[in-house]
Amino acid sequence: MTIKQGDREQAICEAFVSLADTAVGTCDVNELMWRLTKHCIQLLPVDAGEFLLPGQHLELFPPGFEDGPCLASFSTGRPITVANLLTVAQRWPRFAARADAEGFRSAHAVPLRLRDEIIGAVALLSTRIGLLPVSDLRLCQALADATAICLVQQREIRHHTILAGQLQTALDSRVIIEQAKGILAERGRLDMTEAFDRMRAHARNTNQRLNKIAHGVVDGTVPADDLLEAATKSP
Structure with a gap:
């Protein structure tokens, strides 16, 4: 028409x-x-x-x-x-x-x-x-x-939405890691650097992701004693 x-x-x-x-x-x-x-x-x-x-x-x-x-x-x-x-x-x-x-x-x-x-x-x-x-x-x-x-x-x-989501995930992970470091430092009378080394060593020894270990420390599903007793490995 x-x-x-x-x-x-x-x-x-x-x-x-x-x-x-x-x-x-x-x-x-x-x-x-x-x-x-x-x-x-x-x-x-x-x-x-x-x-x-x-x-x-x-x-x-x-x-x-x-x-x-x-x-x-x-x-x-x-x-x-x-x-x-x-x-x-x-x-x-x-x-x-x-x-x-x-x-x-x-x-x-x-x-x-x-x-x-x-x-x-x-x-x-x-x-x-x-x-x-x-x-x-x-x-x-x-x-x-x-x-x-x-x-x-x-x-x-779409690109910026994905990037924003990735950055938010990284930020959330960092916050959890810092919380877990604080818990370990207080319980083990460690400085923050040593607390992080213990957590990283446990992640390597158990073949788990660092943020998963951090979540476990914060919510109590990963006993802090296990990390405090873990041997620190060189990065």
């Missing part, structure tokens, strides 16, 4: 807002790519879309994805346009055969890119022969670029 010019402009604005919303929300990668392909199909004279995100284990195409415009766009970092898929039957035989069987006659693909980083690619398929107008192809690339920004932003959020 053709969208009126005023409605199309509004739809374009809403598409970019929809994609931008995923940059800080809880939307997963699959949902983000579904939004991208949905907006492209709504705004452009195409009938279907598929995407390639290496390493994401997500596809809108068969698992044995073949060479084709999507992979070519990802590999080159440039838009790929095919006005008539019959002309690429020798270049991409599997893709051309699949597309023909599904009734598609032309294809356009653009990379998902952020500056010099190519994250993936999206391909748009049409049942009609011919090329998209240049303005439509530019819109497709703009939507893909916006999606790439969101993907990188989500990746950074």
Whole structure:
């Protein structure tokens, strides 16, 4: 269905807002790519879309994805346009055969890119022969670029979340170790360094992690006497 010019402009604005919303929300990668392909199909004279995100284990195409415009766009970092898929039957035989069987006659693909980083690619398929107008192809690339920004932003959020969790775990472990050192120092009349050496020696002798021993000392499941009697080993 053709969208009126005023409605199309509004739809374009809403598409970019929809994609931008995923940059800080809880939307997963699959949902983000579904939004991208949905907006492209709504705004452009195409009938279907598929995407390639290496390493994401997500596809809108068969698992044995073949060479084709999507992979070519990802590999080159440039838009790929095919006005008539019959002309690429020798270049991409599997893709051309699949597309023909599904009734598609032309294809356009653009990379998902952020500056010099190519994250993936999206391909748009049409049942009609011919090329998209240049303005439509530019819109497709703009939507893909916006999606790439969101993907990188989500990746950074996940990275920082994991890092924050690791730092918090390390901090919690350090606090427990300091508490255990204090208990041993008090009971054995040791300085803090010697108390730590005794705890580390016990961890090595019993092949256990230091923080596990520390937890045991604090909660009483590891008798302090066992550590105080352990022979101190050189680091």
